[in-house]
Amino acid sequence: MAKPHSVPFIDFKRDPESLIQDQLEVVEQVLRSGWWVLGGQVQAFESAWAKTCQATGCVGVGNGLDAIEIGLRALGVGPGDEVITTAVTAFATTLAIQRCGASPVFADIDPTTACLCPSSVEASITPKTKAVVVVHLYGRFVDLKRLQNLCDCHSLYLVEDCAQAHLARSGDYSAGEIGDFAAWSFYPTKNLGAIGDAGALTSNNQKILDLASEMRNYGQRDRYHHDTAGMNSRLDELQAAILLKRLPMLREWTNRRRAIAYRYWSEIKNSNMTFLAFPSTDDSHVHHLFVLTSQYRDTFQTQLREMGIQTLIHYPVPCHQQKALGVHRLSPSGLPFTETHCLQCFSLPIHPYLTEDEVSQVIEACNNVHV
Numbered sequence: 001m002a003k004p005h006s007v008p009f010i011d012f013k014r015d016p017e018s019l020i021q022d023q024l025e026v027v028e029q030v031l032r033s034g035w036w037v038l039g040g041q042v043q044a045f046e047s048a049w050a051k052t053c054q055a056t057g058c059v060g061v062g063n064g065l066d067a068i069e070i071g072l073r074a075l076g077v078g079p080g081d082e083v084i085t086t087a088v089t090a091f092a093t094t095l096a097i098q099r100c101g102a103s104p105v106f107a108d109i110d111p112t113t114a115c116l117c118p119s120s121v122e123a124s125i126t127p128k129t130k131a132v133v134v135v136h137l138y139g140r141f142v143d144l145k146r147l148q149n150l151c152d153c154h155s156l157y158l159v160e161d162c163a164q165a166h167l168a169r170s171g172d173y174s175a176g177e178i179g180d181f182a183a184w185s186f187y188p189t190k191n192l193g194a195i196g197d198a199g200a201l202t203s204n205n206q207k208i209l210d211l212a213s214e215m216r217n218y219g220q221r222d223r224y225h226h227d228t229a230g231m232n233s234r235l236d237e238l239q240a241a242i243l244l245k246r247l248p249m250l251r252e253w254t255n256r257r258r259a260i261a262y263r264y265w266s267e268i269k270n271s272n273m274t275f276l277a278f279p280s281t282d283d284s285h286v287h288h289l290f291v292l293t294s295q296y297r298d299t300f301q302t303q304l305r306e307m308g309i310q311t312l313i314h315y316p317v318p319c320h321q322q323k324a325l326g327v328h329r330l331s332p333s334g335l336p337f338t339e340t341h342c343l344q345c346f347s348l349p350i351h352p353y354l355t356e357d358e359v360s361q362v363i364e365a366c367n368n369v370h371v
Contacts, residue, residue: 004308007349007358010189014353019249023195026241036237038217045240046200048247052167053182054174055202057209060235061216064163064185064199068096070233071181071201072131074211075157077102081130082329085161086116087318087338089135092185093161094319098326102130105329106320111337112277114138114291114345118146120331125150131157136165136175138314139191139257139288140279143170144178159183164288166191167254170281176202181212186243191257191288192250198239256352257287260359264290264348267363272296272371274344289314293344296371301346307365311346318342 030041042060050058061067077083079101085093087106097104107120115137132151134142144158151158160176162168163185168175176182186198201212211228214221219230265275274293279285291314294300301311318338320330348362 005358005361006308007310007354007361009310009312009347009349010351011353012188014351019245022245023242026245027238030237030241033237038234039237041237041240041244042235045235045244045247048244049184049200050202052174052247053176053202055176055182056204056206057202059201059209059212059216060240061199061201061212062233062235063092063197064161064183064187065092065096066216066231066233067183067185067199067201068093068133068159068161069099070212070215070231071159071183071203071208072096072100072102073215074208075131075159075180077130077157080128082126082128083131083133084121084124084129085133086135086137087320087335088114088137088315088341089161089319090163090315091319091322091324092163093133093135094322094325096183097133103128103327103329104319104325105129105331106318106335106338107331108333108335109337109341111341113140113142114276114341115140115142116147117337118150120333121147122150123333124329124331125154125156129154129156131159133159133161134179135161135163136168138276138291139164139168139286140276141165141168141170141175141284143280148178163187163190165286166288167250167283168286169283177204180205181208186239191254191286192243192246194239194242194246196239198235198243199233200235253352254286257350258282258285260350260352260354261285261287261290263359264350264363264366268292268366270366270369272369273300273366287350289347290350291345291347293341294346295344297344297346299371300366300369303369304365307361307368309349309362309365311348313346315345316342
């Protein structure tokens with residue numbers, strides 16, 4: 001029997017040649033400019049990304065983790081404070097809270113979306129709570145109305161982790177527009193990715209933007225005047241230039257991800273697989289990942305691999321079970337939905353350069369898995 005065609009989870013080499021050439025050209029421009037840190041390319045990308053996000057401003061930083069930490073520090077979050085968040089996320093979300101000196105508190109998820117459950121958040125609030133970090137997980141725009149009301153009632157900051165939610169919207173609002181600030185990652189695997197680490201913070205609060213701009217650069221208000229204990233986390237000119245060339249492609253890539261997702265939803269028919277909730281609107285999900293759950297996950301992954309389909313798990317170990325975790329607290333009811341989800345979830349390929357034949361191969365393979 002012939003070996004099946006391999007469908008990779010992601011393949012950076014599929015970028016069109018025209019985009020590759022555009023990026024090579026701008027790399028040469030940066031190299032010849034003689035200005036490689038915090039120059040015109042960074043300023044241009046910050047302006048473009050702020051406009052894309054409908055934000056007052058944008059501060060480019062080294063990565064998404066730093067964006068969360070810098071933003072929390074700009075809000076005054078620190079030792080003695082608690083920050084409520086989800087355990088179903090990349091550990092960077094939790095690590096940023098710990099690096100501020102604050103303690104993470106983990107609320108449970110809504111099992112239909114895998115996103116933070118407002119009722120669990122409400123039950124987790126104490127006098128020590130300073131902020132809530134909500135993650136727009138897998139590219140799904142979280143309905144923030146109830147969380148925003150909770151934060152307003154308890155005088156808490158609302159932070160949006162948008163690392164997976166580039167271009168997600170809900171009604172008139174873009175992801176990142178509602179919270180006190182939003183953190184973005186442009187790691188290569190993201191919907192808008194650089195060719196290395198890169199991140200940004202956006203906000204409609206100028207004070208937060210000003211403080212973040214200082215903190216990313218040693219806490220400098222101006223050269224050699226350090227008003228805050230900052231850090232070294234600067235988006236460099238090369239990554240900013242690359243992102244500026246890739247940004248015009250983002251909407252096309254997003255539409256392709258949606259088209260693939262809708263084929264999966266409509267054509268995968270396997271009673272041993274469970275879909276997460278269908279998006280409330282087309283633009284509320286940008287499908288950074290396409291996640292299913294199954295109590296037979298290991299069997300599914302094994303058989304799909306044998307049929308040439310690469311799958312991954314996001315995330316197999318929830319944050320509250322990580323060895324690197326420091327002092328923390330859980331929702332009073334525990335995290336039963338979180339723990340079940342992490343035991344059963346797995347992700348199918350959904351990058352925008354999948355061909356229709358490859359999408360059909362993924363669907364056929366899913367339908368042919370037996371337990």
